[in-house]
Amino acid sequence: MKIVYNWLKDFVDVKATPDELASRLALSGTNIGGIENGPHGAVIDAEVSSNRPDSLGHYGIAREISAIYKLPLKPVTPKPKESTAAKAADAAHVEIQSPELCGRFTARVIRGAKIQPSPQWLKDRLEASGVASINNVVDATNYVMLELGHALHAFDYDKVRDHRIVVRRAKPSEKIRTLDGIERILAPGICVISDGDSSRAVGIGGIMGGAETEISFSTKNILLECAWFEPVAIRRAARALKLHTEASTRFGRGADPEMAELASRRCSELILQLAGGELLSGVVDIYPGKRAPKKILLTRAELLRIMGADVPDKEIESSLSALGFSPVRVDQNRGAEGSLLAAWECTQPSWRADVEREIDLIEEVARIYGLDKFPPRLPAARQGAARLPHYEAEARLRERLIGLGYQEILTIPHVAEDRDALFRPPDVQPARLANPLSEEANVLKSTGIVTMTTALEWNLNRGQRNVRLFEIGRHYRLRGSESIETPILTIGATGQAREKGLYETAREYSFADLKGDIDALGAFAGGSTWNEGGSAWLNPAGRGRIALHNEAIGEAGELTRRVAEQLKLRQEIFLAELQLAPLYSAIREAKESRKYQPLPRFPGVERDFSLLLADGTHFSDVVAAIRALNIQEIANMEAVDLYRGKNVPAGQYSLLVRVTFQSRETTLTEAQLTDFSARIITALEKQLSAHLRST
Amino acid sequence: MTMSTPEEKNKTGLPLVHLGIARPEELAPLFADLRGRFDEECACACDESSWKQFRDTWLGRKSGVLTQITDNWLKPATQELKRVVGQELNQLRAHVESNIEERRKSIEAGADETASARERVDLSLPGVIRPIGSHHLIRQVLQQIEDIFFSIGFSVVEGPEIETPYYNFEALNIPEFHPVRDDMDTFYLDLPKGAPQPLLLRTHTSPMQIRTMEKRQPPVRVIVPGKVYRRDNPDATHSFIFHQVEGLAVDNDITFCDFTGTIEYFVKQFFGPGVKTRFRPSYFPFTEPSVEFDVSCIFCGGSGAAAGGGTCSKCKGSGWIELFGAGMVDPAVYGFVKYDPKKVSGFAFGMGIDRLAMLKYGIDDIQVFFQNDARFLRQFP
Incomplete structure (x- = not known):
């Protein structure tokens, strides 16, 4: 809504500069988009909130100003000269068949008007308001709309069949060509203004008039409609028609039904002034929706309970009076100013459908009094605050991943269906969008992997070759008609694990990096284990499933070449996805059950076993074979070197296993160690056909 | 000597x-x-x-x-x-x-x-550089906000991003065809025929107000960080996904003064003690009185003038930057969660994190948050 500063002065004698005025309006609830100084003076752009249709006219804004500055608001009392010979009631007939859509319909008739261009002053005000000038009669309706906030429509009286208006619901597939020249198909539930026997639509009630009855330069006689339409029906209709007009905005937010007759009178006055002619006496006024004004009680007790600081009686009364609520003290202590028991009975003005309750009155008082007058303070806390249950586990995972060199990302879950399908397990029902913005974003990711690959791709395409990323997020799936959001950790890495530097050589990121890093996370949860297997998009030779206490929580591995090529990823990509809920609870449990292990008092001794093993024999087989010997003094076993190639027969590999022996009771003797080693070698030779290499 | x-x-x-x-x-x-x-x-x-x-x-x-x-x-x-x-x-x-x-x-x-130059380290050479990751900037800002509110007694809760119209709209006093729904263009899920109710991507974190009050009795004091979605075409200042932190405090004695005090405390912690604040009356269906909350422009210091002359582009010369909407919980909302509106009162707010981060760090394109360019991520370790 563009507010023409000079126009306001028709109604309130405001002295403040446009800047000051805009600032005060903003601080009392009229959002200000900006101020422009044009040829017609200052124009303030007010972004009126949807609950305040009364502010969609200069008179309504003037009322706000009168309340803010405590200035009198000039009344609007148009008294157009009426014909003594003819009555409107004889010249026009109105019937409302759908009072649930149209609560009031007024019609006035003006005969012998001369349609011509508007005078300059009128053109100027319309132009300043951003409304095009058409002719004096149409301009008069627009002018009154901008002035009083109520939309009107002028018909060519002679084109309205039988001079009869019937307001009804649209018939199925009913058509109308609106003023903008577009033929529109109406849906039932839309309010239609029809004429004659009601077979022809001549307007969409509260939205736009029809082309067939519009005012032209040959129009002589005018039928002036000023009505009131049900807001919800208007909003539905405007949305269904995709037709949002000045009229639909005002009626859709809830116009003032009482204003209909006044605005009609004001507009008639203006038409007589601009176009001459004769106004038939009286008005046809069908008003099935008339309501008695609501009484609302405001108590100081409630004001204090909500606002936490007081407002003086005078301020309460002057603000509410200026806004039209006619407050009357009704409590026992009427004489006592500032009484805690004070209560005011207020009357809801017809233009403030948004104010129905005591809380609404409190807001009115507070905003006019000034929100800055309520002193800020911090409320006392009455109970302890809690973080999310997984706060600590999540924080530790995140810190460790960052320490391991991974950067945290946040991705948009909207992805393309075909891309999502690459990683989606076969039995998963994706969460597709009914109204996606594009086909590239028509489904919510059913795995974290799909957006992780996009993030890697983004970086690879921009020369960032060595990237390690992680995301703590969710994936989204459906089960029937239910949605399932699962918290997940997704890891993606590519390029070099270590770049060539001054002191080190370069090394490519490998499966072992991924495994080591995941195990570093699993350590928080009491240790993770790995099993064979994994999704089809993972390279079968470099993948595994991750479990905590035998419960599978995810998988990790190298992206297959097939998928990598499809995504045009031209280097090895490593990916992992873990479910966070079981990981979080395992971390919590592990933390709770962790106990101190006394440090060994006797030295540990390492023995290396250089083994030749058949391909397919795993390190875990070696460990199991040694464990089976049940030697209590074995403190640790690790693989320290692995070699294939020269000097190693085909089909075999060389593995160096380091065993640490340590006793809690005594220093181990050479004889004991020799015995342990012999037993280990025997076991490995027997069970795994391992050969001990001479080192 | x-x-x-x-x-x-x-x-x-x-x-x-x-x-x-x-x-x-x-x-x-x-x-x-x-x-x-x-x-x-x-x-x-x-x-x-x-x-x-x-x-x-x-x-x-x-x-x-x-x-x-x-x-x-x-x-x-x-x-x-x-x-x-x-x-x-x-x-x-x-x-x-x-x-x-x-x-x-x-x-x-x-x-x-006096050791020879050959033996000495060259301090201008780097040490061994180990790759170290970084927190996403949004996560850092979320954490900072969470910590500030946690310090004044707000618990943290999370909720679903896929919501029902009831929680996203109706229980927040936004019935169907309410004009506010026009401002919150909404993504809906494509559900199998016969689905009992539509599902949508939440347009704000406010549904968690309802879910929290359904579960707990006052006193309630929570913040809700999370992703929200609006069906806007993406550009430098719009993303169809962004992050919000919702706040809700309900008790038998929470007033508007407690509300403004809490918000001011937060903003001074976040932007620094020098920042000025103001509350402008506004409108949201689920708060009454409702406010828009502004802070003095952190780029021009509230003067509205750009350093090199002309008007400040960030606040458009007003000296103020609109941060978020908030207000006292509308009594109608209590009706949906069976609280007695005569006995309890409270406040709620919802702030956009991406915008806050953009303001604080001078970021002019919201899309960088979601592109995850390693060079961007490294800027905020």
Whole structure:
């Protein structure tokens, strides 16, 4: 809504500069988009909130100003000269068949008007308001709309069949060509203004008039409609028609039904002034929706309970009076100013459908009094605050991943269906969008992997070759008609694990990096284990499933070449996805059950076993074979070197296993160690056909 | 190197009687002179050989100054003087011994500095650079906000991003065809036929107000960080996904003053104590009174003028930046969660994190948050 500063002065004698005025309006609830100084003076752009249709006219804004500055608001009392010979009631007939859509319909008739261009002053005000000038009669309706906030429509009286208006619901597939020249198909539930026997639509009630009855330069006689339409029906209709007009905005937010007759009178006055002619006496006024004004009680007790600081009686009364609520003290202590028991009975003005309750009155008082007058303070806390249950586990995972060199990302879950399908397990029902913005974003990711690959791709395409990323997020799936959001950790890495530097050589990121890093996370949860297997998009030779206490929580591995090529990823990509809920609870449990292990008092001794093993024999087989010997003094076993190639027969590999022996009771003797080693070698030779290499 | 004159040196070679000293109070100046002489010489001992000579002068067993004092002053002194000489001598000895030792250490340390250029590290070269990751900037801002509110008694809760119209709209006093729904263009899920209710991507974190109040009785004090979605075409300032932190405090005595106090506390913690704040009346269906909350522009300091002349582009010359919407919980909302609106009151707010981060760090394109370019991520370790 563009507010023409000079126009306001028709109604309130405001002295403040446009800047000051805009600032005060903003601080009392009229959002200000900006101020422009044009040829017609200052124009303030007010972004009126949807609950305040009364502010969609200069008179309504003037009322706000009168309340803010405590200035009198000039009344609007148009008294157009009426014909003594003819009555409107004889010249026009109105019937409302759908009072649930149209609560009031007024019609006035003006005969012998001369349609011509508007005078300059009128053109100027319309132009300043951003409304095009058409002719004096149409301009008069627009002018009154901008002035009083109520939309009107002028018909060519002679084109309205039988001079009869019937307001009804649209018939199925009913058509109308609106003023903008577009033929529109109406849906039932839309309010239609029809004429004659009601077979022809001549307007969409509260939205736009029809082309067939519009005012032209040959129009002589005018039928002036000023009505009131049900807001919800208007909003539905405007949305269904995709037709949002000045009229639909005002009626859709809830116009003032009482204003209909006044605005009609004001507009008639203006038409007589601009176009001459004769106004038939009286008005046809069908008003099935008339309501008695609501009484609302405001108590100081409630004001204090909500606002936490007081407002003086005078301020309460002057603000509410200026806004039209006619407050009357009704409590026992009427004489006592500032009484805690004070209560005011207020009357809801017809233009403030948004104010129905005591809380609404409190807001009115507070905003006019000034929100800055309520002193800020911090409320006392009455109970302890809690973080999310997984706060600590999540924080530790995140810190460790960052320490391991991974950067945290946040991705948009909207992805393309075909891309999502690459990683989606076969039995998963994706969460597709009914109204996606594009086909590239028509489904919510059913795995974290799909957006992780996009993030890697983004970086690879921009020369960032060595990237390690992680995301703590969710994936989204459906089960029937239910949605399932699962918290997940997704890891993606590519390029070099270590770049060539001054002191080190370069090394490519490998499966072992991924495994080591995941195990570093699993350590928080009491240790993770790995099993064979994994999704089809993972390279079968470099993948595994991750479990905590035998419960599978995810998988990790190298992206297959097939998928990598499809995504045009031209280097090895490593990916992992873990479910966070079981990981979080395992971390919590592990933390709770962790106990101190006394440090060994006797030295540990390492023995290396250089083994030749058949391909397919795993390190875990070696460990199991040694464990089976049940030697209590074995403190640790690790693989320290692995070699294939020269000097190693085909089909075999060389593995160096380091065993640490340590006793809690005594220093181990050479004889004991020799015995342990012999037993280990025997076991490995027997069970795994391992050969001990001479080192 | 300034050495002491022979006369001075000689003093310790002569018994006190010969120096004409008979009274104890005459001893102090004598020792003070000695200490001055020592300090002077100490400063001059700047390499190993001069230090050795200096040490022998003072601590030499046969003819060091301290030995001389013992032999010539202390031993022959009268009973009256002996006690004082002893005291003075002990003090001087402590001073001499500790300073000589310190001097030695500093000379040795200096010797490392003279190592050849070949052996020295080049400090301009980097150390071993290990790859270290980073927190996403949005996560950092979320964490900071969470910490501030946690410190004043707000618990943290999370909720689903896929919501029902009931929680996203209806229970928040936004019935169907409410004009506010036009401002929140909404993504809906494509559900199988016969689905009991539509599902949508939440347009704000406010549904968690309802879910929280359904589960808990007052006092309630929570914040809800999370992703929200609006069906806007993406550009530099719009993303169809962004992050919000919802706040809700309900109790039997929460007032508007508590609300503004809480918000001001937060903003001063977040942007710094110098920031000015204002509350403008506004409209949201689920708060009453409703406000828009502004802070003084952090780019122009609230002046509205750009540094290089003209108006500040961030606040468009107003001096204020709109941060978020908030207000006192509308009593109608309590009806949906079976709270008694006559007994409880409270406030709620919902702030956009991406915008806050953009303001604080001068980011002019919201899309960078979601592109995850490693070069961007590294800027905020």
